[in-house]
Amino acid sequence: MAAAEGANRAVTTAPAVRIEGLWKRFGDQIAVAGVDLELPAGQFIGLVGPNGAGKTTTLSMVTGLLRPDMGRVEVAGHDVWQDPAAVKARIGVLPEGLRLFERLSGRELLDYMGRLRGLPGDEVDKRATQLLDVLDLTGSQHKLVVDYSTGMRKKIGLAAALLHNPEVLFLDEPFEGVDPVSAQTIRGVLERYTGSGATVVFSSHVMELVESLCDWVAVLAAGRIRAAGPLAEVRGDAPSLQQAFLELVGAQGRDAGEALDWLGGGR
Numbered sequence: 001m002a003a004a005e006g007a008n009r010a011v012t013t014a015p016a017v018r019i020e021g022l023w024k025r026f027g028d029q030i031a032v033a034g035v036d037l038e039l040p041a042g043q044f045i046g047l048v049g050p051n052g053a054g055k056t057t058t059l060s061m062v063t064g065l066l067r068p069d070m071g072r073v074e075v076a077g078h079d080v081w082q083d084p085a086a087v088k089a090r091i092g093v094l095p096e097g098l099r100l101f102e103r104l105s106g107r108e109l110l111d112y113m114g115r116l117r118g119l120p121g122d123e124v125d126k127r128a129t130q131l132l133d134v135l136d137l138t139g140s141q142h143k144l145v146v147d148y149s150t151g152m153r154k155k156i157g158l159a160a161a162l163l164h165n166p167e168v169l170f171l172d173e174p175f176e177g178v179d180p181v182s183a184q185t186i187r188g189v190l191e192r193y194t195g196s197g198a199t200v201v202f203s204s205h206v207m208e209l210v211e212s213l214c215d216w217v218a219v220l221a222a223g224r225i226r227a228a229g230p231l232a233e234v235r236g237d238a239p240s241l242q243q244a245f246l247e248l249v250g251a252q253g254r255d256a257g258e259a260l261d262w263l264g265g266g267r
């Protein structure tokens with residue numbers, strides 16, 4: 001990152017993301033039911049919630065992939081729907097179920113994404129070489145993406161999302177299907193990135209991971225924000241984020257008890 005870019009980030013006090021009155025309905029299903037949220041810049045932010053809580057729908061609207069029914073979103077000071085080009089230049093996205101250009105090699109994919117982002121060829125080359133190295137993909141850089149494993153796909157997707165040095169990086173379940181070694185690598189890259197003043201927003205179900213990585217968390221359930229703030233504040237007096245989460249979403253774990261009385265018996 002250029003020194004000037006870093007300095008600009010350091011003095012930014014405006015939130016990285018400002019969400020106001022966001023709604024989305026699919027038929028009878030209200031997926032996001034009036035979300036208001038300000039995500040502070042320069043933080044590692046976790047968006048957590050049970051299955052179907054509305055995390056992916058919210059992230060899709062925040063990154064300009066899905067049009068809200070109501071509400072507005074600003075990212076890095078720009079309105080996502082009124083000024084989409086400005087927002088897209090400033091964000092990186094690793095969406096859920098990432099679609100990649102399968103018939104390109106990892107290296108070609110990064111070259112292509114870099115050109116799409118308008119970076120000069122030699123700069124793309126330099127950044128791609130470094131990202132492939134740090135993410136331990138140098139040995140597979142000439143392999144076609146279609147032949148990549150799940151974890152390798154996450155890593156090349158992450159490299160593509162970081163290539164233009166975005167201000168805010170959105171990651172939907174970045175650690176799903178990733179082995180512990182690759183997870184550690186991804187984690188190192190993300191920590192270094194937020195250390196430079198950039199913002200990471202990621203969704204996850206894995207509370208231990210969120211607890212160990214995030215400075216700030218937002219808990220979403222049934223399309224609404226249940227709690228948001230610095231990790232320690234959201235955890236409160238609970239012994240762990242997992243426990244605080246279970247209390248916040250009102251689910252102490254369903255006891256299968258008698259409902260599955262046939263399971264495991266009478267063989």
Ligand SMILES: Nc1ncnc2c1ncn2[C@@H]1O[C@H](COP(=O)(O)OP(=O)(O)OP(=O)(O)O)[C@@H](O)[C@H]1O
Pocket residue numbers: 026029030031049050051052053054055056057058205
């Ligand atoms: N395209 C769609 N059409 C119809 N319903 C949808 C669509 N996308 C999401 N939903 C519904 O909206 C709700 C929120 O889904 P969403 O994928 O945002 O949740 P999530 O928090 O990301 O869940 P998970 O953790 O399981 O990925 C769910 O009830 C889901 O069935």
